[in-house]
Amino acid sequence: MTLTVYNSRTRQLEPLEPERDSIITMYVCGVTVYDFCHLGHARTYVVWDVVRRYLEHLEYDVHHVQNITDIDDKILKKAQAENVEMGHITEQYIKAYNEDMTRLNILPAQQYPRATESISDMIQLIQSLESLGYAYAVAGDVYYAVERFPRYGNLSHRNLEQMQSGASGRVDKEAKIKRHPLDFALWKSAKPGEPAWDSPWGPGRPGWHIECSAMVHKTLGASIDIHAGGSDLIFPHHENEIAQSEPITQKPLARYWLHNGFVTVDGEKMSKSLGNFRTIRDVLNHYEPMALRLLILQSHYRQPIECTPTALNAAQSGWQTLQQGAGVYDLQELATLNKTDCDPEILAQFEHGMDADFNTPIALAILFGLAKKLKRIDHKQYYSDKTHIPEGSYQLWQTFVYLAQNVLGLKFTPPAPITATTIDEDRATIQLFSDEIQELIRRRQQARQTKNYREADRIRQELTEKGFQIIDQPNGETLIVEQTR
Ligand SMILES: Nc1ncnc2c1ncn2[C@@H]1O[C@H](COP(=O)(O)OP(=O)(O)OP(=O)(O)O)[C@@H](O)[C@H]1O
Numbered sequence: 001m002t003l004t005v006y007n008s009r010t011r012q013l014e015p016l017e018p019e020r021d022s023i024i025t026m027y028v029c030g031v032t033v034y035d036f037c038h039l040g041h042a043r044t045y046v047v048w049d050v051v052r053r054y055l056e057h058l059e060y061d062v063h064h065v066q067n068i069t070d071i072d073d074k075i076l077k078k079a080q081a082e083n084v085e086m087g088h089i090t091e092q093y094i095k096a097y098n099e100d101m102t103r104l105n106i107l108p109a110q111q112y113p114r115a116t117e118s119i120s121d122m123i124q125l126i127q128s129l130e131s132l133g134y135a136y137a138v139a140g141d142v143y144y145a146v147e148r149f150p151r152y153g154n155l156s157h158r159n160l161e162q163m164q165s166g167a168s169g170r171v172d173k174e175a176k177i178k179r180h181p182l183d184f185a186l187w188k189s190a191k192p193g194e195p196a197w198d199s200p201w202g203p204g205r206p207g208w209h210i211e212c213s214a215m216v217h218k219t220l221g222a223s224i225d226i227h228a229g230g231s232d233l234i235f236p237h238h239e240n241e242i243a244q245s246e247p248i249t250q251k252p253l254a255r256y257w258l259h260n261g262f263v264t265v266d267g268e269k270m271s272k273s274l275g276n277f278r279t280i281r282d283v284l285n286h287y288e289p290m291a292l293r294l295l296i297l298q299s300h301y302r303q304p305i306e307c308t309p310t311a312l313n314a315a316q317s318g319w320q321t322l323q324q325g326a327g328v329y330d331l332q333e334l335a336t337l338n339k340t341d342c343d344p345e346i347l348a349q350f351e352h353g354m355d356a357d358f359n360t361p362i363a364l365a366i367l368f369g370l371a372k373k374l375k376r377i378d379h380k381q382y383y384s385d386k387t388h389i390p391e392g393s394y395q396l397w398q399t400f401v402y403l404a405q406n407v408l409g410l411k412f413t414p415p416a417p418i419t420a421t422t423i424d425e426d427r428a429t430i431q432l433f434s435d436e437i438q439e440l441i442r443r444r445q446q447a448r449q450t451k452n453y454r455e456a457d458r459i460r461q462e463l464t465e466k467g468f469q470i471i472d473q474p475n476g477e478t479l480i481v482e483q484t485r
């Protein structure tokens with residue numbers, strides 16, 4: 001089976017056929033940096049991360065670019081409210097964005113172009129549109145003339161009349177100067193005190209939509225394979241991007257337009273402006289990052305999801321099941337896993353699911369099936385003596401860990417090890433454990449000192465049953481690993 005994707009432009013599932021055989025160019029619309037990211041952003045970027053990982057699993061070389069909108073009305077408003085420079089706000093929230101994404105194990109894009117660093121590209125594009133008659137300047141502002149572009153509305157499957165009647169009730173401050181109510185700003189003249197850049201139309205700043213058209217061209221070229229983002233971007237943002245690019249390049253801006261569904265709250269889009277949001281960092285104070293990632297991937301990316309406490313709790317326990325299946329103690333071994341290590345039949349089932357427009361719920365159902373089998377293996381024994389995993393199960397384990405971790409980005413972590421040297425020398429460490437465990441550790445240490453290895457082994461077994469793995473290291477130290485799951 002070949003990979004099929006749902007293209008918003010045709011509203012159909014289509015086989016993904018990139019322009020070049022082995023390369024896929026992919027542009028994802030990035031965040032406007034004026035606040036902490038919420039669960040809607042987490043969903044969007046986890047979804048496109050899995051798409052990228054799966055394409056890489058299929059051995060495409062993915063050129064992934066994601067912009068940063070660091071000039072915008074909302075940013076300016078926040079900077080004014082806090083009486084700081086705009087750059088102060090943007091740097092703060094870019095840093096926060098990166099921290100959140102790292103915790104969610106999202107692979108960084110190859111490039112993060114910033115709007116403020118691409119102003120000259122935008123000016124050039126606006127000039128080209130103006131010279132071809134697609135744009136007009138009015139007193140320092142420049143607008144796009146939607147009536148000039150007959151395909152305007154093709155992506156969102158609406159025509160100008162429908163859109164106009166939908167918009168007719170709106171009071172539009174710019175209505176008097178615009179030739180058509182749906183014309184949108186490419187360049188906005190500067191208001192006093194606002195950051196501004198010189199341009200042929202006087203000092204000002206770019207509109208939001210032109211930013212992505214210019215940055216796609218600049219980083220990936222005139223026509224790309226995949227353009228992605230949340231479904232709120234279909235109209236007007238992506239519609240406008242097409243209108244700004246295609247008259248100039250005479251090529252489709254993107255061959256495939258992919259959009260993810262919303263994180264909703266009582267059926268409404270979670271958003272900063274509605275005030276119904278929960279930040280990623282707040283959620284990660286209570287749940288493991290991979291539980292949130294799992295929750296997102298348990299629904300198909302185009303469906304809406306609600307991240308209720310019940311759903312988050314269920315995901316947390318689902319994540320524990322997967323962790324138990326992996327039984328991870330040796331991170332080094334995980335790093336070397338590869339698709340050639342996988343069981344071919346399970347791999348084929350997994351790919352069959354993912355090939356159907358990235359059906360992660362099917363992929364996860366396969367992984368949960370594997371986790372249930374693998375949970376029965378004594379992973380702790382395996383850690384100290386690799387022969388304990390039976391031949392057949394070892395490949396299941398490799399398949400499971402590779403698909404979960406490398407393709408779905410569900411990163412396994414070993415339980416935090418607590419190192420104790422000797423009981424007497426490092427009482428503070430031992431005191432981290434309950435009295436009962438401290439007593440067992442002490443008795444085992446005494447047994448070893450009197451060379452009563454049988455008794456020492458018996459106590460080790462008792463500790464193992466209580467969830468503590470005892471590893472005597474060659475240098476004489478003892479590593480105590482608490483089994484937290
Ligand atoms: N509730 C949500 N569910 C899914 N994706 C979302 C949600 N909210 C925003 N996104 C997506 O996050 C990406 C970054 O969006 P952006 O920073 O412009 O946020 P936004 O849409 O302005 O957020 P807000 O509506 O909260 O102000 C876009 O692709 C957008 O579609």
Ligand SMILES: [Zn+2]
Nearest residue numbers: 029030212237
């Ligand atoms: Zn964009």
